[in-house]
Amino acid sequence: MNSRFFDCIDCGTENCPCYLAETEDCLVCGRLRGSNCDDCGWRGVCVYNEFIQNGRRILNPRKSFPSQITYKKFYGEALAVIGLATGRGFALKCEMPGSYVFIRSKGALQWYDTPISVMKVDINEGVIYLAVKEMAGKTKLILEEQEILEIRGVYRNGILGIKDVIGGQKHKKKKNLIVARGLGFAPAVLLADWIGGRASLDMILDEGGTSEEWISEYTPDKILGITARINLEHDIKLGFDSGLYKTVTAGNYDNIIVLASDYYINEIKKLMRIDAMSNNFNLCCGEGICGACSVVNSCGETFKMCKCAGIKEGFDV
Ligand code: FES
Structure with missing residues (x-):
């Protein structure tokens, strides 16, 4: 396998090294891909060293x-x-x-x-x-x-690009907007709980065939800014006249997080920058093993989206 990752969501965590180290398919470490350290861009604890120190065993395998x-x-x-x-x-x-x-x-x-x-x-x-x-x-x-x-x-990889949005002192002053539709509201609640109290947060919500009662019951009360309801399907068709576009333009947000289906993510992308979004790829094992989530970009590089932690420029969902 010659695929290369720019970042792995599990790298450096308690679940690293993982199964991919055992099979010499690590997405970050060249030595754990049967090569060398020449292309190593990882700035954390050495994955190879951890693997060897741990007796060539994976760390904390997740079990049912x-x-x-x-x-x-x-x-x-x-x-x-x-x-x-x-x-x-x-x-x-x-x-x-x-x-x-x-x-x-x-x-x-x-x-x-x-x-x-x-x-x-x-x-x-x-x-x-x-x-x-x-x-x-x-x-x-x-x-x-x-x-x-x-x-x-x-x-950990339910929201692509999340690593750049959360955590750290530098995020305290940032303005965040979550746009969530349908079941995307569930990860939005968790994200809002995390951001709320740490930084500025506005939410735009569309129940999208789920339940008004569910949305009302779980809309976080720690929100510091606005919480608006919208019919995204109707609104997005208005393009640059849409309420969403006007909100984003007026809000001057540092982070725009869209938690919705790929259709809405792609439609919103036509109007504005997105910093983090739902991981809607087919997740089967979650471990980088089965390949169900694999996607090949225009350069022929393979990405396993259960592990891939960022949004690459020019990389469409
Ligand atoms: S490789 Fe199995 S879900 Fe990603």
Whole structure:
């Protein structure tokens, strides 16, 4: 494999080195790709050294474990918020914006694993909250489950470009805008909880076929700026006369984060810069192994979007 990553979301974390180090396919380290250090652009702890020091074993492999359903509320017939008792340590890791987990109903085989964004975290209770919408067989079984869900995680790359948006002193003065539609509201809640109180934040929300009640119930109260509702489908057709464009022009935002389907991301991109966006690629293993999320750019480079941490210039979703 000669694909090259400009950044890996797991690099330097407690889950690095990962499975890709074992198979000599590391996305960052040349030596762990059977080559040398010539093209190393990584500025953190040496991944190769960590791998050798750790006895050529991967660090903290993520494994499925059973998790009790402690809360379930339906919004209509096809959307529910589910609370899962994961323990405090796991919940703490889920706090980071862009976190997602794989869940499946009790007794289901592993290929029923479904990636779901973390919406809310209660660290004291050790419970995480997920919004699940029935789409097909896998999500149908999840919504039918009453007691236990198998859970695997935490995975970090639910929002592409998130590393540049969150964290650090320098982000305190930044002005952020989240545009969220439909299920994109779930990761927006987690991101808003993180940003709220740390920096300026406005939100533009479109329920987009989900539930007005759900949006109202979970719209964060820590928002420092405006929270506006919009019909994005209608609004975006107005182009430079759209309410969204006018809001962005007047707001002079440092970060614009769009959490919606690729259709809306691409339409919004025609009007303005986007700094972070939903990772809507087909996520299957989340580990960079299966290749379900692979995409090849115009230069023939392969990117695994479950690991790829940034938005590259000229790289379209
Ligand atoms: S989801 Fe399997 S490689 Fe990315």
